[in-house]
Amino acid sequence: MGLQIVPLLNLLKSDSTEEEIKSLLFSFECNSVLSGASDVEHFLHNKAVQFEKMDLARTYLVFANYQSKPYVAGYFSISNKPLVIPKKQFKTFSTSLKKSLMGLGHKTEQNNYEIKGYLIGQLGKSYSDISIKAKQASGKDILALAYDKLREVYAIAGGRILFVECEDHKKLKDFYNQNGFRELEDYDSPNNLCLFVKMLKDI
Incomplete structure (x- = not known):
């Protein structure tokens, strides 16, 4: 398939101008029909560079080629962030789920559970004209590339879970x-989003 990952941080450290980088990021277009897609597009267009400079997240662009021309087929962003679950919600989880989540977790001073x-x-594939024609990357392909990066981090620094909202x-x-995540149905996200988790050892 020939997909290639290029860290946004590398682009920011290269000789590329800010205008060139912005032009590249704005070539990514998400599916406006799908709910939530605008957030994926907005992040890459307007927040990714700032998050990179502030070390809040690392964004990786996924490139492919169509008729010998490279294009952004998708991207994903990863951040080192604990999952904090309020005590009253944690109590509603099954014993087996509590045990799997809390293998390396602990209670905070507020009696919440931090994992x-x-x-x-963010994770998304591009729906630009060239991406649609090329059909080089699926959401599953991009998730697999994210797993590759996370395995590297897990091997170096450990951790317990991978989660998405x-x-x-x-x-x-x-x-x-379908990709092995488990929804925490009793978890009330502060952003009113659904929460899915997966053990890092299983990616």
Whole structure:
């Protein structure tokens, strides 16, 4: 398939001008029909560079080629972020789920439960004209590339879980369910989003 990952940080450290980088990022277009897609597009267009400079997240562009021309086929962003679950919600989980989540977790001073892990903050494939014609990358392909990066981090620094948040949209929820994530149905996200988790050892 020939997909290639290029860290946004590398572009920012290269000789590329800010205008050239912005032009590249704005070549990514998401599916406006799908709920939540605008957030994926907005992040890459308007927040990714700032998050990179502030070390809040690392964004990786996925490139492919069509008729010998490279283009952005998708991207994903990862951040080192613990999952914090309020005590009253944690109590509703099954014993087996509590045990799997809390293998490396601990209670905070507020009696919440904090689980060390990583957040896939954004993940999306491009629906630009060239991407649609090329059909080089699926959402599953991009997730697999994200897993490659997370395995490297897991081997170096450990951690317990990988988690993602998404809108309550059947297509999105089916995607994560089909890729081995488990929805924490009793978790009330501060952003009113659905929460899916996966053990890092299983990626």
